[in-house]
Amino acid sequence: MPNHPKSTSGGQAGRRPPPPEPQEIEYRGAGVRNAFEETSFLRLCGKIPQLVGRIGRMAWEIDPRAVLVMLFAQVVSGVSAAVVLAATAKAMVPILGGGLVPDRVRDALPALVVVAAAASTARLTYALAQWAEQRLKPRLATSADVALVEAMCSVELSAFNDPVFADEHEAAESGAVRVDRMLYDAQLFMSSLIRLVAAGGVLTVLHPLMLPVLVLAVLPAGVGAVAEAKVEYQVHFATNSGRNVKGMMRWHVTTSRLADEVRGNSMRAYLVFWYRTMSARIDAKVMGAAPRMLRINLLSSAIGGVCLLGAWAMLVWLTVTGRVSLAVSATAVVAVRTALMALSNVVHYAxxxxxxxxxxxxxxxxxxxxxxxxxxRGGAVAPVCPERIRIDQVSYSYPGKTRPAVDGLSLTLNRGEVVAVVGENGSGKSTLTRLLTGLFTAEKGTVCWDGVDLARADPDTVWERTGVVTQFFAHWPLSVRENITLGQPVTWDDDRVWQTVDEVGMREAVEELPAGLDTLLARELWGGSDLSGGQWQRIACARALYRRPAVLVLDEPTSEMDARGEHRIFQELKNVADGRITIVVTHRLENTRIADRIIVMEKGRITENGTFDQLLKAGGLFQELYTLSQDR
Structure with a gap:
């Protein structure tokens, strides 16, 4: 009888343990936290010109005319605000003076007309500023987004092995999203600043004591705003890794490619639990900052209210003591409110x-x-069609691993050969293929194509000569044609495409698609279709064969194919082998019969090297694995 695990306590008998909660992950980015934690209100004021200048330069590169229009609109808007206040002061004198009401209104009419004209001008300039902003915002956001995508496509493949790189990428994504907000803040900051200068100038003319009192009234709000922003950024920093892994999990949970696995393995409940728990953990960190935000708000509001009360008391005292007239006092009320709003906006948007x-x-x-x-790596040009690839004492290690993926490996590959690479999982097969195609550069030793060291060669000249089919290949949401040519057609017609389709045995399947080669391979999109796993794998092989590469690498190229498709692919590899160096990584040892040589790897080293018949009698790992495969 089978043995069953015993329960540790009677109360737990028959009960399953609870699902494990998500791991706590900390962001280990490049020390950006100090950027805000060490900033005070005065330092913020000192940085504003630099910040506005940076934004202005970015916008200028996108659309200089829109920047000029925006600046013009802001200046005219500020002048209009000053004119409104000055004209209001003139209108207040007759309105609050003596005489009949019709006479007072008639005397104030010219100033009121000026107020209306200036207000209308301000509205027009606002519309101009909005036009300029709408021209700049989408292109600024696109520029930041494209730069980020270009950066991700340009880095060395080894960068993706660094866990810090993923966290910093997530933080950069947040920055790219906020670019349009940056322009909005900059525009309103400049607008508020110009209005503040205009209102402050008018207020100073009315009475010099009003301006410092007004500044004192809004200063606590500015200090509080900086403190609030610090807290918000600290929360963003603390939740960065959590949001990163949550986004990754969200893709896994919602993509149609994994829907079978999620349902068939009864994973739905756990994944929803995991996602809800991680979301709640992030929310808890955000909510945990709420009391601090409240204290900052209450304190800055209380101090600001006391100072503002002092400003109004000063105005009342100046009026009662006769130091300013009632007309000037009434204008001062408008100016104070305008300046207060402008100064508050300046602090807020700054x-x-x-x-x-x-x-x-x-x-x-x-x-x-x-x-x-x-x-x-250098400017050396890789040979167009190398006769020989020489790997000499090469070692390579992944971050966080105690043992090198390949260690002291030496190998020579010759043009016209089909070389099979076999071994157990983790033996270094995929790492070897990345090294010989220049995707990785060796930490020790050299990888040379006809004497050209790939560590010193322009990688684009290397990759132009290679065709690679990886274990995990993309199902690009493109047409069948673009999935094969990868946007790099070599002829004006489709003859070469159909030839490649025939080579991988996909003609009948492609012809049955709604639009043939033009069919969009994305079932999730309207008008799109999808392929089976084996058909997608044939498409991946077609990509490599279409290019007619000098170095062809296939890593488990037929793992999802039926026997007919698998036989066809390997037969085609043999047919086209003469003009290139072909490397096939496979666990299906029967397929290695087509190879001219078989390389057996164990723990990053080559332990056997020979033909199928030689290794089958050598008594080594190959013979053991082959015998095991026959017992299935």
Whole structure:
């Protein structure tokens, strides 16, 4: 009888343990937290010109005319505000003076006309500013987004092995999203600043004591706003890794490609639990900052209210003591309210602007870092059709691993050969293929194509000569044609495409699709279709064969194919082998019969090297694995 595990306590008998909660993950980015934690209100004020200048330069590169229109609109709007206040002061004198009401209104009419004209001008300039903003915002956002995508496509493949790289990428994504907010904040900051200068100038003319009191009234709000922004950014920093892994899990949970696995393995309940728990954990960190935000708000509001009360008391005292006239006092009320609103907006948008530029700083740091991680190996040109690839004492290790993936490996591959690479999982097969195609560069030793060291060769010249089918290949949401040519057609017609389709045995399947080669391979999109796993694998092989590469690497190219498709692919590989170096990684040892040589790898080293018949009698790992495969 089978043995069953015993329950540790009677109360737990027959009960399952609860599902495990998500791991706590900390962001280990490049020390960006100090950027805000060490910033005070005065330092913020000192940084504003630099921030506005940075935004202005970015916008200028996109559309100089729109920037000029926006600046013109802001200046005219500020002048209009000053004219409104000055004209209001003139209108108040007759309105609050003596005489009949019709006479007072008639005397104030010219000033009131000026007020109306200036207000209308301000509205027109607002519309102009909106036009300029709408021209700039989408293109700024697109520019940041494209720069991020370009950076991700440009880095060395080894960068993706660094866990910090993923966190910094997530932070950069947040920065790219906020670019349009940055322009909005900059525009309103400049508008409010110009209005503040205009209102402050009028207020100073009315009485010099009013301006410092007004500044004192809004200063606590500015300090509080900076403190609030610090807290918000700290929360963003603390939840960065959680949001990153949550986004990854969301894709896994919702994609149609894994829907069978999720349902067939009864994973739905656990995945929803995991997602809800991670979301609640992130929410808890955000909510945990709420009391601090409340204290900051209450304190800054209380102090600001006391100072504002002092400003109004000062105005009343100046009026009662006769130091200013009632007309000037009435104008001062309007000016104070205008200046107070403008000054509050200046502080608010300056703080928001600074906060947004911190996120933008994450984006900028990542883009700059990605540029430094782009392949910089030298200018040597890889041979168009190498006769020999020589791997000499090569070693390569992945971060966090105690043992090298390949260690002291030496191998020679010759043109016209089909070389099969076999071994157990984790033996270094895929790492070997990445090294010999220049996707990785060796930490020790050299990989040379006809004497050209790939570590010193322009990688684009290497990859132009390679065709790679990986274990995990993309199901691109493109047409059948583009899935094969990958946007790099070599002829004006489809003859070469159909030839490749025939080589992988896909003609009948493609002809049955609604639009043939033009069929969109994305079932989730309207008008799209999908393929089976084996058909997708044939398409992946077709991509490599279409290019007619000098170096062809196929990593488990037929794992999802039926016997007929698998036989066809390997037969085609043999047919086209003469003009190239072909490397096939496979666990199906029967397929290695077509190979001229078989390389057996164990723990990053080559332990056997020979033909199928030789290795089948050698008594080594190959013979053991082959015998096991026959017992299935």
């Amino acid at each position: 703080t928001s602007l600074f906060q947004t530029t911190l996120y933008l700083g994450d984006w900028r740091r990542f883009v700059d870092k990605a540029r430094s991680l782009a392949p910089q």
